[in-house]
Amino acid sequence: MPTNDIKLRLRRLVACAGLVATAAANAQAPHVVKPGETLWGISGQQLSTPLRWPEVQERNQVGEPRLLQPGTVLYFADGRLVPEGAAVVAAVEGQASRQRAGGAEQTLTPGMPIQAGDTLITGTDAFVTLGLTGGSRIVLPSRSALEVLAIDATTVRLRLIKGRVESQVQKQQPNQQFEIRARSMGLGVRGTHFRVRDEDGLLTGEVISGEVVVERTAQATTTASAAPAEPPLVLRAGSGAVLLDNGPSVARGLLPAPQLLNETAQRSNRTFRFSPVPGAQTYRLQLARDERFLLPVHEQRGPGPSFEVPAELEPGFYQLRLTAFDAARLEGLPGDSTIYLPASAGSGTAGQGTSSVLSDGRVEVRWPGVAGQRYAFELSRSADFAVLLVNEPAVYATGMTLGPFALGGRYHWRARQATADSTAPAAAGFSGSFDIPAR
Known part of the structure; x- marks a missing residue:
């Protein structure tokens, strides 16, 4: 064979090996969606062109691209590192690790696959989010440990060793099973949002939405006259129970969510006040x-009835969640709000908001408000709002996505709390502006 032909074949082999290595690298690097990201922008970053966003949508079974959720794990290669039915680390905050039997402890990183036999451990001020195929998510907060007993296309079985685990489980098919075990209890679910806590010697289960069935996983069988098994306990939305090792557990209603005071969301410091909940002992x-x-x-x-957020947290917009604990130490329903943390206590001014230009030309506007509250939103080309481009009298949100814009220049926006009484004075609002490059 001529020498030139041999060299050509070698170059082709090297090129093919490079393509295989690149594909393998892509398979090992799924992307975890961050707030504000779009399939258009992600495709441009990961695949060198935003025009391939339909491929990303189809490969990852994304329904409505405009409703892309933060925390979603996207893959870009045809061969996935994580098999169907397995779990992947969607996000990590702080120090968290994975322990495998007979193996060294490993630091958790986004995109890492999780399999049966793994134990996940979070440190102080650390959080781990697991993504499961089908859209279910599991959040392991600080100072917690969770063992993965089984995980495949039909079964997810976890064991809470200590701390807490919060699950957002998509509706299960008839042949699918999702269960969390803690001590001698097993909590099976069918499409729900719930918490399991083993803290300070107390085991509890609390259901925010959906339904959870609690059963004992081990019954006394030492004698023939052993007592019959207890009937399962059904926890429905808005209820919880202290799960007893001995004796029946009783479901009870959860405390309502604490309400963040409106003026608190607009303050320029890091102290957030809320209305006390009758019967509450402590708050989170x-x-x-x-x-x-x-x-x-x-x-x-x-x-309570206030919390001061430490200065270590970066300034910016966050979602704030408040819950109340009753005398039985059950954690109540969550109350969520959008808040803004200034750079330091006492800095900034009330009424500030932010706007950011997305990679597809649209603009995301956000303001610190209370979730579920109505806001009147206006957009104009002039600072006096003489001519309105957008006039939404009742927005049930704390942000708007606008555009894309055909004309460049400066745009002004403002949002204020909407009132049922049109004659009442306008509440203090939020405002800002953004610039669109001329084309």
């Missing part, structure tokens, strides 16, 4: 980077 505050709390970054517990 959590902060996350996304509305579903799949990207938590901070939590603290105290007597």
